[in-house]
Amino acid sequence: xxxxxxxxxxxxxxxxxxxxxxxxxxxxxxxxxxxxxxxxxxxxxxxxxxxxxxxxxxxxxxxxxxxxxxxxxxxxxxxxxxxxxxxxxxxxxxxxxxxxxxxxxxxxxxxxxxxxxxxxxxxxxxxxxxxxxxxxxxxxxxxxxxxxxxxxxxxxxxxxxxxxxxxxxxxxxxxxxxxxxxxxxxxxxxxxxxxxxxxxxxxxxxxxxxxxxxxxxxxxxxxxxxxxxxxxxxxxxxxxxxxxxxxxxxxxxxxxxxxxxxxxxxxxxxxxxxxxxxxxxxxxxxxxxxxxxxxxxxxxxxxxxxxxxxxxxxxxxxxxxxxxxxxxxxxxxxxxxxxxxxxxxxxxxxxxxxxxxxxxxxxxxxxxxxxxxxxxxxxxxxxxxxxxxxxxxxxxxxxxxxxxxxxxxxxxxxxxxxxxxxxxxxxxxxxxxxxxxxxxxxxxxxx
Numbered sequence: 171x172x173x174x175x176x177x178x179x180x181x182x183x184x185x186x187x188x189x190x191x192x193x194x195x196x197x198x199x200x201x202x203x204x205x206x207x208x209x210x211x212x213x214x215x216x217x218x219x220x221x222x223x224x225x226x227x228x229x230x231x232x233x234x235x236x237x238x239x240x241x242x243x244x245x246x247x248x249x250x251x252x253x254x255x256x257x258x259x260x261x262x263x264x265x266x267x268x269x270x271x272x273x274x275x276x277x278x279x280x281x282x283x284x285x286x287x288x289x290x291x292x293x294x295x296x297x298x299x300x301x302x303x304x305x306x307x308x309x310x311x312x313x314x315x316x317x318x319x320x321x322x323x324x325x326x327x328x329x330x331x332x333x334x335x336x337x338x339x340x341x342x343x344x345x346x347x348x349x350x351x352x353x354x355x356x357x358x359x360x361x362x363x364x365x366x367x368x369x370x371x372x373x374x375x376x377x378x379x380x381x382x383x384x385x386x387x388x389x390x391x392x393x394x395x396x397x398x399x400x401x402x403x404x405x406x407x408x409x410x411x412x413x414x415x416x417x418x419x420x421x422x423x424x425x426x427x428x429x430x431x432x433x434x435x436x437x438x439x440x441x442x443x444x445x446x447x448x449x450x451x452x453x454x455x456x457x458x459x460x461x462x463x464x465x466x467x468x469x470x471x472x473x474x475x476x477x478x479x480x481x482x483x484x485x486x487x488x489x490x491x492x493x494x495x496x497x498x499x500x501x502x503x504x505x506x507x508x509x510x511x512x513x514x515x516x517x518x519x520x521x522x523x524x525x526x527x528x529x530x531x532x533x534x535x536x537x538x539x540x541x542x543x544x545x546x547x548x549x550x551x552x553x554x555x556x557x558x559x560x561x562x563x564x565x566x567x568x569x570x571x572x573x574x575x576x577x578x579x580x581x582x583x584x585x586x587x588x589x590x591x592x593x594x595x596x597x598x599x600x601x602x603x604x605x606x607x608x609x610x611x612x613x614x615x616x617x
C-alpha cells in the first residue's frame with residue numbers, strides 16, 4: 171500500500187502561528203485540542219486548499235450524500251502512515267454536518283424555519299495536513315501519496331516562512347440577545363412537558379439561540395474564547411460562503427480507531443465556582459444527582475441502540491458510566507459507549523445510523539427531533555451537528571458541536587440548551603441554557 175510522506179517542522183504547542191499561514195486560504199480548517207491549557211486532547215490538525223469540496227445538494231438524501239463522500243475517499247486512494255507513526259490522519263475528509271443534516275437521514279415532515287441558510291453539510295477532501303502531536307511534542311506536514319511533488323514543496327516552503335498575517339480586532343455591535351423571551355421559552359418547555367407526561371417521549375433537548383451583529387476578525391474571537399474556555403474538541407472552519415464556524419466543544423460524538431468505536435455522551439451539568447469548596451460541592455452534587463444520572467442513562471441506552479445498528483453483534487459495551495469531567499465554565503457528567511464496527515460496515519454507515527447525537531436530541535430520538543422542530547422557532551444549523559475528520563484508512567473522530575458560534579452575514583449566533591425530563595423545572599432549565607454559554611457571551615462582550 172502507498173505510504174504517506176512526512177516532513178518535520180518545529181513543534182509548536184499553540185497552533186495559532188501555523189494556522190495564520192493558511193487561514194485565508196480556501197477551505198482553511200483547524201481542529202484544535204486547545205493545548206497547552208486543555209488536558210484531554212493530543213493532536214492539532216490544520217489544512218486548506220481541499221482537492222474537492224462536497225456540499226449537500228438541495229434534493230439529496232443523507233444516504234446519497236454520504237455515498238458521494240465514500241466515493242471521494244476512494245478516489246483519493248488508500249494510504250498508510252510510516253511504521254511507528256501514530257498521527258490520526260492520512261488524508262481524507264474534514265468538515266461539518268449540521269444538526270439539520272439529520273432531517274435528510276430521518277423522516278421529519280414539518281421543518282422549522284431556516285433563517286441562516288447554512289448548507290446542511292460540507293466536507294472537503296484534503297491531501298495534506300499539518301499535525302502536531304502534543305504527547306510526543308512533534309509537528310509534521312503529512313502528505314498523501316496522491317499529492318503532487320510540486321504541491322508538497324510549495325507547502326514545505328510556505329510553512330518554512332514566518333507567518334505575516336495578524337488577526338484584526340473583533341467587537342460586537344450590541345449585546346448578544348436571546349431570540350425568545352423567558353415567557354416564550356416557558357411555553358415551549360410546557361409543550362415538551364405535556365408530551366412527556368402523555369408518555370410520548372422521555373427526554374427532549376430544548377435550545378435557545380443568542381445573536382448580535384459584529385465587526386472585525388472572527389479569528390480574534392476564536393482566540394479569545396479559546397483562552398477563556400479551553401476544550402479538547404475546539405475548531406475553526408472557514409467556509410466558502412465567507413462564514414466561519416468557531417467551536418469549543420467538550421463532547422466527542424464518535425471516534426473510530428482500527429475498527430473500534432467510542433462515543434462519549436454528556437448529560438448533566440453544574441456551573442464552576444471560583445471558590446474551591448463551593449466548586450467541589452457542585453461536582454459532588456452532580457455525581458449524586460438522581461435526575462442527572464437518569465438523563466445520562468437514557469442517552470446511554472439510546473446510543474447503545476444507535477451503535478448496535480452498525481457494530482458487530484454483541485460488541486457494544488458501556489465501560490464508563492457517570493464520570494465527572496470539569497471544564498473552565500462547567501462540570502459535566504460523562505459516560506462512554508464502545509463497540510466494534512461490523513465487517514461489512516464503514517464509518518459513513520456509522521454516521522448514517524447514529525446522527526445526530528442522542529445527547530442533544532432526546533429519547534426516543536426521532537420523536538424528540540419532531541418535537542424540537544415544533545417548539546424551537548428556527549433550525550439549529552451547526553449547533554448540535556458535528557465537526558469531523560475521516561481518513562482513507564477509516565480512522566475518524568468527531569465532536570458534538572455544542573458551545574459553538576456561527577459567524578455569517580454580519581452576525582454571530584450562539585446556542586444553549588439542555589435536557590427536559592419529567593421532573594424538570596422551567597426556570598432552572600432556562601438558567602442552565604444561559605450559564606452553559608455564558609463564558610462565550612461574556613468573552614465576546616469584552617472584546
